[in-house]
Amino acid sequence: xxxxxxxxxxxxxxxxxxxxxxxxxxxxxxxxxxxxxxxxxxxxxxxxxxxxxxxxxxxxxxxxxxxxxxxxxxxxxxxxxxxxxxxxxxxxxxxxxxxxxxxxxxxxxxxxxxxxxxxxxxxxxxxxxxxxxxxxxxxxxxxxxxxxxxxxxxxxxxxxxxxxxxxxxxxxxxxxxxxxxxxxxxxxxxxxxxxxxxxxxxxxxxxxxxxxxxxxxxxxxxxxxxxxxxxxxxxxxxxxxxxxxxxxxxxxxxxxxxxxxxxxxxxxxxxxxxxxxxxxxxxxxxxxxxxxx
Numbered sequence: 001x002x003x004x005x006x007x008x009x010x011x012x013x014x015x016x017x018x019x020x021x022x023x024x025x026x027x028x029x030x031x032x033x034x035x036x037x038x039x040x041x042x043x044x045x046x047x048x049x050x051x052x053x054x055x056x057x058x059x060x061x062x063x064x065x066x067x068x069x070x071x072x073x074x075x076x077x078x079x080x081x082x083x084x085x086x087x088x089x090x091x092x093x094x095x096x097x098x099x100x101x102x103x104x105x106x107x108x109x110x111x112x113x114x115x116x117x118x119x120x121x122x123x124x125x126x127x128x129x130x131x132x133x134x135x136x137x138x139x140x141x142x143x144x145x146x147x148x149x150x151x152x153x154x155x156x157x158x159x160x161x162x163x164x165x166x167x168x169x170x171x172x173x174x175x176x177x178x179x180x181x182x183x184x185x186x187x188x189x190x191x192x193x194x195x196x197x198x199x200x201x202x203x204x205x206x207x208x209x210x211x212x213x214x215x216x217x218x219x220x221x222x223x224x225x226x227x228x229x230x231x232x233x234x235x236x237x238x239x240x241x242x243x244x245x246x247x248x249x250x251x252x253x254x255x256x257x258x259x260x261x262x263x264x265x266x267x268x269x270x271x272x273x274x275x276x277x278x279x280x281x282x283x284x285x286x287x288x289x290x291x292x293x
Contacts, residue, residue, distance in 0.1 A: 136196025
């Protein structure tokens with residue numbers, strides 16, 4: 001029976017049993033060689049599924065997003081490794097294709113949690129990180145709609161949610177950085193404006209893991225030129241590109257929101273101008289949404 005189609009109580013039992021077995025077998029399990037770290041509402045699910053279709057890539061066993069390095073770090077490395085395939089599965093793939101198998105997961109909050117990058121650098125010292133970016137105005141609006149749909153946001157007006165953001169996030173980043181056990185619901189779910197300030201998060205990640213281990217992808221370009229971008233990602237990850245490419249689809253996509261208040265759109269666009277300029281230094285060119293403006 002497909003676990004995804006099970007009733008939630010039964011699914012929890014299955015996941016609990018799988019994690020318990022996984023912990024016992026953790027020494028014989030794979031360790032991720034790369035992670036999709038963000039950003040939220042930037043096409044991470046679509047890239048995850050494309051990479052999961054690569055013949056030498058084995059995806060996480062239970063969830064695409066494990067959330068170990070942000071909200072579950074207290075569970076320990078054995079708990080984390082419980083989410084990944086056995087080494088014998090990797091050996092079979094390697095024998096079949098003559099290329100080392102890899103495994104990965106996708107947790108977009110890793111990009112934003114103040115302690116995630118240092119934890120990744122410590123526990124996965126050779127892992128490569130993939131980051132997707134998107135027009136930050138559209139990203140913020142999409143996140144708000146997403147959080148409302150999931151029941152995580154009670155303020156249904158986007159402008160109202162933006163107005164609440166400073167108070168909701170007051171000192172949350174500092175507390176998360178200071179206290180490894182602290183959790184902030186607002187920081188994870190209500191940081192609409194802040195999430196699009198991509199360069200400052202990338203700079204923190206680079207300080208810990210090194211810039212050469214981070215690959216940035218514009219989601220607009222990924223959806224417009226999926227084959228080219230996919231090949232570039234595979235090259236960065238050391239994955240062969242001579243296999244047949246997967247079918248590229250959009251997942252969890254929400255259409256461009258044309259009903260945003262024009263004044264609010266202008267304010268957000270102006271807010272992101274210096275952040276886009278900083279991101280351009282990462283990309284080596286102006287972000288695609290600025291070039292189309």
